[in-house]
Each structure stands twice: as structure tokens, then as C-alpha cells.
Amino acid sequence: MREPEPSPEDLRLAARLAGLRAEHxxxxxxxxxxxxxxxxxxxxxxxxxxxxxxxxxxxLCSAYGRTMSRLLAEVEAEPPQLLRAADQPVWQDTASGFVRRSVSPPHAGLRGELIEGTLRPAAAIDYDAPPVPGLEQHLWVLDGTLEITVRGESHLLAAGDCLRFRLWGPSRFHCPGPDPVRYVIAVVLP
Structure with missing residues (x-):
């Protein structure tokens, strides 16, 4: 079976990853x-x-000291001030069932961004380390239930709940189900 052709976004991301390694x-x-x-x-x-x-x-973001949003923004064109819902970049990890919408992408001179995440039931994502130590995050659950582990402490969040934290070590996002979870993360760079 032949592998599908990479999308233009995949090609730009691959080139950026190779470029970052060369820069270092x-x-x-x-x-x-x-x-x-x-x-x-x-x-x-x-x-x-x-x-x-x-x-x-x-x-990879941890190794390069970048947020995932920053890396993905580097392969996008300069973001406009107003970003309509239909134009917000979406990235999917089919293996984990994670869908990431960059609602308010990072921009030079600004320290914050908004990300919408969706996880299917029973899906989990484990991050070994933050891309930037001390990264401030505010996580607000819109629909469903999310179990998040930060600093070894698990928090079960339902729709409307918000968890604020600084990220220093590993973290885990898990959707216990039975429905998908949709949430917003406000990221503030230190």
C-alpha cells in the first residue's frame, strides 16, 4: 500500500523541523x-x-524550547489580526484522537494565545516536559470531562471548570468519556 502524499502543511512542518535542527x-x-x-x-x-x-x-518542542503553537505558527503565513473561525488553523493527531484549533495564534510581540482542544473518549496525550519551563496555562472545559495531571496531581474537570497552573514538568490530558471533551487553553509565555 502506498503512503498518501504529504499535505502542503506537512511539507512546511517537515522543512521547519529540519531547519530548527540545522540552526542548533x-x-x-x-x-x-x-x-x-x-x-x-x-x-x-x-x-x-x-x-x-x-x-x-x-x-520536539521541549527540545527546541518552543510551544507547539509557536512551532506551528512558524510554518503558517503571518497571522492576521482578525481570524475568522473558518480560517483558524486546525491540526489533527489521528493516532491519539486529538484535534487542535489555533483560535488565536501566537504573534511576534504578544505573549498569549488561545487554543481549542478536542479529545475523543478514552484518548490520552502524555507530555514529558513543557516546551518552555514555567509556561502559564488556563484550561477551561467547554463540553465533556477532562482528566488532567500536572505536577503529579490529577484534576477531573467538567464543563465550565477552569484550572490555572504553571507547567514545570510532565503533564497528561485524558478524556475519560463517555463523550468527547472540548476545552480552551489560554497560554501565556513567561
Missing amino acids: AWSLDDLAARSGVSRSTLSRLERAEISPTAAQLGR
């Missing part, structure tokens, strides 16, 4: 050691042979 003068082995993503997977990601999962992208 890291070999594939160096980046693999820093990110925990295998050398062969990194090579395939940089050639757009595969799309990264949310967890892989999270590990």
Missing part, C-alpha cells in the same frame, strides 16, 4: 537524545514521510 547544529543522534524521539522517526519526520503525533511534537 544538532545531528539526528543529538536531537534523538534530547527529545526521546528515535533517530529514524526524526529522519522520516524531516522528510515528511510521516506526520508527527502530538506527543512527538511535544517532545
Whole structure:
């Protein structure tokens, strides 16, 4: 079975990942050691042979000291001041069931952004480390239930609940179901 052709977004992301590694003068082995993503997977990601999962992208963002939003914004055109719902960039990780909408993408000179996330029932995403230590986040659940673990403490959030925290270590997002969870994260860079 032949692999599907990469989308233009996948090609730009692959090129940016290769460019970041070159900017840091890291070999594939160096980046693999820093990110925990295998050398062969990194090579395939940089050639757009595969799309990264949310967890892989999270590990790479940690290695490069960037938020996922910042990295994804780097492969987009300069964002406009007004971003209509139909024009908001959407990224999907089919493996984990995670859909990420960049409601208010990062922009030079601004420290905040808004992200809408959706997880299907029983889906979970584990992040080994924050992309930027001390990253401030405000997570507001719109629909469904979300179990989030921060600093080793689990919080079960229902629609309308908000959790505020600074991210210093691993985190886990889990949708216990029975319905999908939809939430908004306000990210404020330190």
C-alpha cells in the first residue's frame, strides 16, 4: 500500500523541523537524545514521510524550547489580526484522537494565545516536559470531562471548570468519556 502524499502543511512542518535542527547544529543522534524521539522517526519526520503525533511534537518542542503553537505558527503565513473561525488553523493527531484549533495564534510581540482542544473518549496525550519551563496555562472545559495531571496531581474537570497552573514538568490530558471533551487553553509565555 502506498503512503498518501504529504499535505502542503506537512511539507512546511517537515522543512521547519529540519531547519530548527540545522540552526542548533544538532545531528539526528543529538536531537534523538534530547527529545526521546528515535533517530529514524526524526529522519522520516524531516522528510515528511510521516506526520508527527502530538506527543512527538511535544517532545520536539521541549527540545527546541518552543510551544507547539509557536512551532506551528512558524510554518503558517503571518497571522492576521482578525481570524475568522473558518480560517483558524486546525491540526489533527489521528493516532491519539486529538484535534487542535489555533483560535488565536501566537504573534511576534504578544505573549498569549488561545487554543481549542478536542479529545475523543478514552484518548490520552502524555507530555514529558513543557516546551518552555514555567509556561502559564488556563484550561477551561467547554463540553465533556477532562482528566488532567500536572505536577503529579490529577484534576477531573467538567464543563465550565477552569484550572490555572504553571507547567514545570510532565503533564497528561485524558478524556475519560463517555463523550468527547472540548476545552480552551489560554497560554501565556513567561
